[in-house]
Amino acid sequence: MIPSATNEAKAHHPLDAHFSHVSIRYHATLPFVTVLALNRPKKRNAINAQMWQEIGFAFRQIGTIGDGCRCILLIGSGKGFCGGIDISDRRFFAGIESNAGDDKSSSSGDVARRSLAFRSQILEMQSAFTAVEECPVPVVAAIHGACIGAGIDLVCCADVRVCSSDAIFSVREVRLGLAADVGTLQRFPKIVGFGSRVRELCLSGDDFNANDALQIGFVSRVSQTNNNLMDVANEICHKISRNSPVATTITKMSLNYSRDHKVAEGLEHVALHNSTALMSEDLVKSFMITGGAEDVNFAPLQSHSRL
Template sequence: MLSTAVRVQLANGLQKDFARILQAGLTKRNCSSQTMDFKTLKVTRPRDFVVQVELNRPEKRNAMNTDFWREMRECFSQLAEDTDCRAVVLSGAGKIFTSGLDLTDNKDVKFEEFMSPDKDFARKAFQIRQAVIRLQESFNVIERCPKPVIAAVHSACVGGGIDMICACDIRYCSSDAWFSIKEVDIGLAADLGTLQRFPKVIGNDSLARELAYTARKMYADEAKDVGFVSRVFPDREKLIEGAIELASVIASKSPVAVQGTKVSLVYSRDHTVGEGLDQVMTWNQGMLQSEDVMKAVFGSMKKETPVFSKL
């Protein structure tokens, strides 16, 4: 039995989850009717209810600059509320997926100012803290988005790229892909999610530490063997096709069921089994009353593909 304090904490957490999902589902705002124009991201809709978000600075190896961090927050916040989006593919344009942090164009990361001896130590620390919080939010928003996000990685995925794809639900890659937790080579500990999510994703603490301590490259075959990616494709073209096809399959399912499943999986990762069971029980108290349940049951009985309403 869970204590009263734990149940209260669980209830408070569920209220926040319900509020976020209900806002995404019930809002009349339809982001698909709005133009999603960004400097560093290209947003397209290759299939019904499928959105592709492409890192779009190929001339800069898709390095993550000031505009990128802000636009990631804006893009995925909009997709969370977009009733015409049920699954997302996150890919990269050009020769590589991403080279990580752009050290030449990052107003949030002011290294010269942070190192200045003229500024009070505590005040510099608070300034750095706020900058890191903003950067962390740029990837946390992927995990909080109730729509499943599929990362499609080709060639290099370095530094911040690992932080980013660890926040995704599913990872595919091409056979030429490689991954490097690069932060240790520039004198810092990865602070945007890799050290928190990567060990849980692969389930191998020893390997996670080896990669984080050395920054060595992990190639596609090893990434597949340890469970970091679930499929490897021969080239980028086949990779994108496969990711979009998977997204289309997910998008054909009940959005109530899929989004509820994502919320429950994320919650259960960071809680006990008992707390996770209580969470999904409380969730389904409301969601089992959805029309989607009957549509799915009758569709199965009649051997017909059900069509689910927008949230």
């Protein structure tokens, strides 16, 4: 079991006060790492509508507010990472119920109009998880226990995934009578390939275990125990956070861009960004690390400008 976010909190994070269903803290021992925990342990971290919104807001803020964050560790509190969507939250289904909306006119029962009205909710849900992918700092997901449905959608947006040996995954939506529509069907095959095994998992809704996830490349490492899982995840976060924040941000941007574009377009994209980034003082400082220096003081990324 991963300790509850409340019990493991070691350092207050200014964003934490804004949330009820996720917990945000500074890492206890890694100075440039922020820990974000899904925090509904009594519900196996099933994601309700409020939690969904909080995930999107959190990942749009961390790493963009001058907080010095260079890597995010994404975990689930309690006995499992995420039990999927919280189907008891009627807010998810209000838009598709026959009496949905405040419009009492005869048009409120029209299927086409209801469909157009409901589309915005799906796009909003997609956008919340896309915020994980678009977060400027790398995200490492440490997965234990169940990672079902929406949990798969979420970790598909992370940059690195590791899991414990007890982890169980499932693209469960098809068993609930719907196609996964928040990113799994788009991102999962791009992570592991579009082969027969992926289609089998998505079309059947079958569970797959940690070894399966490692074999198909969905996770990069499997730990033997939950406690060891945090050691593995912390090691990766430490290696990432030790690097130049400018270099890691542009590397993440280039990887995401190149995944969805032709090689020539990806080359042009990274050339554009590196033509500026190579002027950074981080380049010289990084050579100091390769030369054996232990502590190199990279300047933090500035707060992102917003209207």
